[in-house]
Amino acid sequence: MTAIIPNDVKIDTEAGGEDRCTACPHPLSSHDALGERFCAATVSSALDRACICR
Template identity: 60%
Template structure:
């Protein structure tokens, strides 16, 4: 009986935010909303935690 090939798990690289220096995964709901609105409206504003 042939052996099954091992499962290879590929971990996504850290996705950084286009607005602030934080990884996207670390945003809370307010940070997600703030950074998403900043990109959508093409605003030039700093990180919400500044």
């Protein structure tokens, strides 16, 4: 199965060049497929919820 990275999750490169997720404080590169989907849904639905990335 091929992982699909949602378009809603952006990489913030202005904060020291790190790949920060716009939904949580974790690097986007540390997300697994479920974390990517969860954060994408969080951003696209403008939800305020806890992170499941780690």
